[in-house]
Amino acid sequence: xxxxxxxxxxxxxxxxxxxxxxxxxxxxxxxxxxxxxxxxxxxxxxxxxxxxxxxxxxxxxxxxxxxxxxxxxxxxxxxxxxxxxxxxxxxxxxxxxxxxxxxxxxxxxxxxxxxxxxxxxxxxxxxxxxxxxxxxxxxxxxxxxxxxxxxxxxxxxxxxxxxxxxxxxxxxxxxxxxxxxxxxxxxxxxxxxxxxxxxxxxxxxxxxxxxxxxxxxxxxxxxxxxxxxxxxxxxxxxxxxxxxxxxxxxxxxxxxxxxxxxxxxxxxxxxxxxxxxxxxxxxxxxx
Numbered sequence: 001x002x003x004x005x006x007x008x009x010x011x012x013x014x015x016x017x018x019x020x021x022x023x024x025x026x027x028x029x030x031x032x033x034x035x036x037x038x039x040x041x042x043x044x045x046x047x048x049x050x051x052x053x054x055x056x057x058x059x060x061x062x063x064x065x066x067x068x069x070x071x072x073x074x075x076x077x078x079x080x081x082x083x084x085x086x087x088x089x090x091x092x093x094x095x096x097x098x099x100x101x102x103x104x105x106x107x108x109x110x111x112x113x114x115x116x117x118x119x120x121x122x123x124x125x126x127x128x129x130x131x132x133x134x135x136x137x138x139x140x141x142x143x144x145x146x147x148x149x150x151x152x153x154x155x156x157x158x159x160x161x162x163x164x165x166x167x168x169x170x171x172x173x174x175x176x177x178x179x180x181x182x183x184x185x186x187x188x189x190x191x192x193x194x195x196x197x198x199x200x201x202x203x204x205x206x207x208x209x210x211x212x213x214x215x216x217x218x219x220x221x222x223x224x225x226x227x228x229x230x231x232x233x234x235x236x237x238x239x240x241x242x243x244x245x246x247x248x249x250x251x252x253x254x255x256x257x258x259x260x261x262x263x264x265x266x267x268x269x270x271x272x273x274x275x276x277x278x279x280x281x282x283x284x285x286x287x
Contacts (some may be wrong), residue, residue, distance in 0.1 A: 026077065051085060054089075063200075127244065135194065138190070147180070158170070208248075
C-alpha cells in the first residue's frame with residue numbers, strides 16, 4: 001500500500017538532485033514502511049505475551065502456595081497496581097485462572113478465591129490420589145543418588161520453615177519438594193493437571209497449615225517418603241505418599257501413619273517389601 005500525504009518533499013531550495021533521488025527512492029516501493037511497522041508490532045506482541053505469561057505464572061504460584069486466602073477478592077486495577085503492571089496482562093491471567101476454576105468471577109466484587117466445601121475437598125482428594133500416585137509411579141524408577149540428596153536438602157529446609165509462623169512459606173517449601181519427588185519440574189500433561197488441582201487446593205492447604213501441629217505432621221510424612229526412597233523401599237514410600245495426600249487434603253479425618261491408608265485409584269506395581277518405619281519429628285534422617 002502506497003503511503004500518500006505522509007511525507008512531502010522538503011521546501012529547502014538548496015537540496016541538490018542527489019538528495020531528491022534518495023528521498024524519492026525511499027517512497028518509491030509499495031509498502032516501504034510495512035517491514036518496520038510489522039517488526040515494531042511483532043516486538044510489542046512478544047513483549048505483551050511475555051508479560052502476560054509472567055503475570056499468569058506469578059498469580060498461579062500465589063494460589064498454589066496460598067499467598068491468596070480462600071474468600072479473598074480483588075479487582076483488576078488493584079491487582080495490576082500491586083504487581084506493577086498494566087490491566088491487560090492481569091485480565092488475561094485472571095481469565096485463564098477463572099476458566100480453570102481456580103477463581104470465581106463476580107460482577108460486584110471482581111475475582112474471588114473459592115472457599116471449598118467438604119464435598120469439593122473429597123473430590124480433590126480423589127484427584128490427588130489419581131494424579132500424584134501416577135506421577136510418583138513414573139518418577140520413582142528414575143531416582144538417582146543426586147535426586148535422593150536433593151530430596152534430603154529440600155526436606156531439611158522444610159522442617160526449618162515448619163517451625164516459623166509463615167504458613168505460605170511452608171507451603172512453598174512443600175510445593176518445591178513435591179515437584180521434585182513427583183517429577184513435575186518439566187512441562188507435561190501430569191504437570192498441567194497437578195498445577196490445576198493445586199491452584200484450587202493451595203489456598204485451603206495453606207490455611208490449614210497455619211496450625212503448627214499440622215505443619216509438623218506433613219513434614220513428618222514427607223520425611224517418611226524420602227527415607228523410604230533412600231532405602232529403595234518404593235512400596236513404603238508409596239504408602240507414606242498416600243498418607244501425606246490424605247493429611248494435606250482432609251486434615252480433619254486424616255489417618256495416623258500406622259493406620260491403614262486410603263487405597264490409590266491408580267494401581268501401582270512396585271518392588272520392595274513394606275517396611276515398618278520408626279521416625280520422629282521430621283520423619284527423615286538428615287546427614
